[in-house]
Amino acid sequence: MRKAVTGVLLALLLAGCAAGPRVVPVPAPGVAVEPRTSVTATADGIQVVVRPSAWQGHPSYLPNVVTPFHLLIVNGSALPFGYDYGDLRLFDEARFQYTAMPPADVGRLLRWGKAEPGVRLAAAGTIAVPVHWRHRPLFWNPWWWDPWWWGPPYHPSGLYYPPPRVDDVLIQALPVGTLQPGARTQGYVYFPRLRREASRLSFEFHYRLGDAPRVLTLPFAIERAEGARTPAA
Numbered sequence: 001m002r003k004a005v006t007g008v009l010l011a012l013l014l015a016g017c018a019a020g021p022r023v024v025p026v027p028a029p030g031v032a033v034e035p036r037t038s039v040t041a042t043a044d045g046i047q048v049v050v051r052p053s054a055w056q057g058h059p060s061y062l063p064n065v066v067t068p069f070h071l072l073i074v075n076g077s078a079l080p081f082g083y084d085y086g087d088l089r090l091f092d093e094a095r096f097q098y099t100a101m102p103p104a105d106v107g108r109l110l111r112w113g114k115a116e117p118g119v120r121l122a123a124a125g126t127i128a129v130p131v132h133w134r135h136r137p138l139f140w141n142p143w144w145w146d147p148w149w150w151g152p153p154y155h156p157s158g159l160y161y162p163p164p165r166v167d168d169v170l171i172q173a174l175p176v177g178t179l180q181p182g183a184r185t186q187g188y189v190y191f192p193r194l195r196r197e198a199s200r201l202s203f204e205f206h207y208r209l210g211d212a213p214r215v216l217t218l219p220f221a222i223e224r225a226e227g228a229r230t231p232a233a
Contacts (some may be wrong), residue, residue, distance in 0.1 A: 066109070
């Protein structure tokens, strides 16, 4: 019975991962697109390369919890420029806003199924929250989940509840702050889960070049599991 239940749960988990949406770049004036891979925008000597749906770290199911984008930023200007997580925003076709989340909040979301008290996620959609490890049903204890050699932590019941790895989420996150002339940086930005109704996205990268505010806008479309896509208007 235990093997049967475990098999069903694994099948449901894999099906859920496969059903997640895929974000892809679309052609637009002023941007260079590498089909289904990346989109590049340049202005004032600032270059931003965005790769959606590119997560390859741990946990592998991260795109079912948040929406990771990989950014490469190059400062080809003669001035330093700055940006923060609040300056990185997604908007869907209904102008619903998704603001980038600090990596530490994503780590807390993965470990406990919620962010810190007072932290407001910018998208309410159907968020797939991972199982809270301390509340996992006691009857589900397959041999591969609780081997004795994995070590602590342990639940008071005596069962082992390994938390998800969040080191990749933190280490590979995009650094924020000031980028000096001639410098470049890269990393992942984590947005809240997208709404089911969303089919098109606009990524806005707000930054300050010297004292002047600037913004780069890059378009994307959302592909659902069935492969249907609504082109960007």
